[in-house]
Amino acid sequence: MLSVGVAVISLTLLHQAYALQPLKATWLERDVQYASLKYQAQAKKGISFSDIKAQFPSIEHARTTRQASSINSTTAVLSDTNLYGLIHYSGDYSQVIFVLTWRTNTNTSIASTNLYRSTNYGASFTNIESLLDRTDANPLLWPFFYTSPTNKNFLAFPHATQSQMYITKNEGQTFTKVTFSQTINPRSLQWYPGEDNWILGLNTQSDVLYVTQDTGTSWTLVDRYVDNITDFQWGDPTIDPAHIVYYNVYNPDDKNRGNYTVHLYTKQPPFTNPAQEFDPNLGRHDDFLLLGRYIFAQQTDSTGNPFLKVSYNRMLFERARIPSTFGHMNYIVSHINNLQALVIVQHVQGQFNLYLSDSSGVLYSMSLSDLVQEGGTTFDLQMIEGVNGTMVANQYVRSSPSQTNSPIRTLITFNNGGRWRLIAPPDVDVNGNAVNCEPPSCSLHFFMDTSDYFRLGVYAQDSAPGLIVAHGSLGAQLSTDPDVYISRNGGITWSETLSNSWGMNYLDHGGLLVAARDYHQAPSRVLKYSVDEGLHWQDYTFSNVNANIYGVITEPGETTTIVSLYGWTSDSSGWLVWTVNFTLAFSGLCTDNDYYTWSPWDERLNEACTLGYHINIERRKVSVPCLNSRSYVRDTNFTTCTCASEDFECDFGFMRVDDGIKGPCVTDDAILPFDLCITGASVYNKSSGYRRVAGDGCVGGVEAVLTASTTVVCGGPTSGPTSGSTSSSGGSVPANSGSGYTGTQSASIGVLATLFVIAVVVVCVMVAVIVLLFLKLKKARMNYQRVGFDISDEDDAPVSL
Secondary structure: OEEEOOEEEOEEEOOOOOOOOOOOOEEEEOOOOOOEEEEOOOOOOOOOHHHHHHHOHHHHOOOOOOOHHHOEEEEEEOOOOOOEEEEEEOOOOOOOEEEEEEEEOOOOOEEEEEEEEEOOOOOOOEEOHHHHOOOOOOOOEOOOOEEOOOOOOOEEEEEOOOOEEEEEOOOOOOOEEEEOOOOOOOOEEEEEOOEEEEEEEEEOOOOEEEEEOOOOOOOEEEEOOOOOOOOEEEOOOOOOOOOOEEEEEEOHHHHHOOOOOEEEEEEOOOOOOOOEEOOOOOOOEOEEEEEOOEEEEEEEOOOOOEEEEEEEOOOOOEEOEOOOOOOEEEEEEEEEOOOOEEEEEEEOOOOEEEEEEOOOOOEEEEEEOOEOEEOOOEEOEEEOOOOOOOEEEEEEOOOOOOOOOOOEEEEEEOOOOOOEEEEOOOOEOOOOOEOOOOOOOOEEEEOOOOOOOOOOOEEOOOOOOOOEEEEEEEEOOOOOOOEEEEEOOOOOOOEEEEOOOEEEEEEHHHOEEEEEEOOOOOOEOEEEEEOOOOOOOEEEEOOOOOEEEEEEEOOOOOOOOEEEEEEEOOOOOOOEEEEEEOHHHOOOEOOHHHEEEEOOOOOOOOOOOEOOEEEEEEEEOOOOOOEOOOOOOOOEEEEEOEOOHHHEEEOOOEEEOOOOOOOOEEEOOOEEOOOHHHHOOOEEEEOOOEEEOOOOOOEOOOHHHHOOEEEEEOOOOEEEEEOOOOHHHHOOOOEEOOOOOOOOOOHHHHHHHHHHHHHHHHHHHHHHHHHHHHHHHHHHHHHHHHHOOOOOOOOOOOOOO
């Protein structure tokens, strides 16, 4: 991170799906007033259904009742009072869970750690620190560990203070102690996808990058002066040469002066050859981020203003063209989705605006202004898993960028941010009473990541398409009292399902919902569950005493019937883990007759399509509480749709009217068009204002009308519209009047052109003045000849031009 004047310069990735996190796990924190649960786990397979059936053989016969007394649960007492915990599920049909707890000193250094392992899905845990080091029964571990992204057996646990690391290749059954020289001592690791012996390691004290090809036994120098733990990345195996490394290198002399930039280099095995600068034309920059086919780099000009550059498909970098009249301070890559980049720009006026790119990642248009944020790193913006193209976001509603304490409203989009709308309120509340709430003066709003209740938010998973659970409130703006709302049709309609706030999770592909009372409320010993998508709830008593629950966690993927509750029963109890198996809460295994076909957004009149496709998804009937099972595979098929307005977003240089969330695309005042003829082109295509949403597969319909462009002949008249050609493809590139982009022409050409126009205007004004003076004077002389008065008379009025 680099400071230039008042601007803080950094290129940041918002969502953990692409972040360089140490592992896919869940963080837990216990505090007197606040506790946080941060999900950083990607979908993995969980416990096999055969294992569940082995525990419950009677599952083979059908049951018509779902008594809470038949639900099985266990309690594991860790007797551990460390305040922080990190939980990792192995997945892939494994029942292994790792729990690392720690406590810090007043100076934030690590005071104590404990490492636990469960082999029965949380029913019991064993402290395994004695397995790590035979010479140290309780080694002090770093408060995170690393896992291979493709092999559950490989994990690495760095020591907190010593130059050593503990590596397991068999899911924690045994460990190998690897001791480093103080020179190597990697603290930040990255496994190469698909090859478990290849690991990159950065010594974060000396900024030296190493690589191992034998899981840590020996290390080879890659390069020196690699500054940041996120400034090195393996290439993408599907695009790049095998084992290529991208990394930033700084000049140590510049760093010693406290103001430095870096160059982007690549290296390949055997890593003894000289490094290659990826794009010498990019040169010095501040930061970089590699995401699939995109590489983002942030640079700063001579006046301290940052700008963004993008490489697509490993081509040379191009300057991103982001329309804005406000200066830029920072860029946050929110998502890479459907061949499109979603980038949040922090503006100098304090706004954080969301922009959508074309497929190249270079041309951007405004999607949503005034995103709700906290600290410039946490944003109320979330992709809805299971429903392609759907996002929800919180927006400040303010009259000026400087307005503080602004109201917050929640918006939803069904076409990747091309158009946003208010969220429809339910007709009745949880008790069946009519709700007096009519848009646009009243709508549904959600508590998201910036809320004081961090765990509250929007729950949606690929394993349960169309099912969305969120904590929200009704009104003209977001209030302070959350209740639980649910949508069963991908966000079109909503109903209230629980009062107050709850820790939520899905089981069995969304076939069962679980809810534990939120820790901000009074402690409880009761867990609620529903087998009909929240229409009805039943209680299950999981403990003999009340408990504060800080985590309601299941194997990532949400396909099992087992959930674990992590919490405390008192300030001295330490961590306890309650594991509940809901297999017997179902009536039996589902049959083919227990499913129906659902299409997203059928409820929107004549718009039963998502991103140009009509999708048929198999879902379990709500009225049948049967078990999908761990091995269930959902049937899904696609057909293309006729293009409609929802399939298009505003092109570069255009924006939507009416707060930017509805209405047609009109010219963005932040963009100043310029004549491409100065580049030697004979013609260019002027966009009609629309472009197809990235990844949209629609055909025909309104496409020809919305994407028609006008061919502009250099030095000649404008011709008629040309179908299917936009500014993105035809080469018409308006210039940006803000700091985002200044056009492909050089700055000197722009200055000369401006001076030329000013000179012409000045000459024209001078000629007009002379002509008018001449006419006035001539008229005055004619009057003098007729009436004989003196035009030099001091009492005569002056000539007015």
